[in-house]
Amino acid sequence: MNTAIKQAFITAVTAVSCLYVTEWLKLPQGFWAVMSSIVVMQTDAKATISASWMRVAGTFVGALVGGLFLALWGYHIWLFGAAVGLVVLVCAFLRLMESYRIAAVTVAVVMLMGSPASPWMTATYRFLEVSFGILISLLISALFNPSYVYQRLRGPVIEFYNKFKK
Numbered sequence: 001m002n003t004a005i006k007q008a009f010i011t012a013v014t015a016v017s018c019l020y021v022t023e024w025l026k027l028p029q030g031f032w033a034v035m036s037s038i039v040v041m042q043t044d045a046k047a048t049i050s051a052s053w054m055r056v057a058g059t060f061v062g063a064l065v066g067g068l069f070l071a072l073w074g075y076h077i078w079l080f081g082a083a084v085g086l087v088v089l090v091c092a093f094l095r096l097m098e099s100y101r102i103a104a105v106t107v108a109v110v111m112l113m114g115s116p117a118s119p120w121m122t123a124t125y126r127f128l129e130v131s132f133g134i135l136i137s138l139l140i141s142a143l144f145n146p147s148y149v150y151q152r153l154r155g156p157v158i159e160f161y162n163k164f165k166k
Helices: 002-024 031-040 045-073 077-093 097-112 119-144 146-165
Strands: none
Touching (some): 002 119, 031 045, 031 119, 045 077, 097 119
16 A cells, blocks of 8 residues: 555656646646646656656657648548548557557647647647656656666766766
């Protein structure tokens, strides 16, 4: 039960931190950062890092494809379907099959939200909001799981130090 209490606390701190940051930065839909931070937060830092990479990659590809389709052709139901299909194929080509679902969701968010902003601003904001949420999750995960971060950084830091020690 101790792990569940710790995870509940870490997830709550992460969600609230994301909300504060996105409100401070005046991002139009900061709830995407909050949701992303909750989705990627895992019980250990290694799993959080893995989930974060997949989410950032998928969000980037999805925002790019959704923004491109919206900018070139606007919204049409068949073009939306083509964009979803294309983003899955792009993820497969880039060997990001673990990211295709979030890429397709991002296409849907960008194309279906009906934002008054330009398609590229909508896509950029989605990517930034999701990325901020993930960054905050990574920082808080590292703060509460320092042993994994220490193990991962120890070798490169020592190697870097030894290069300049000579």
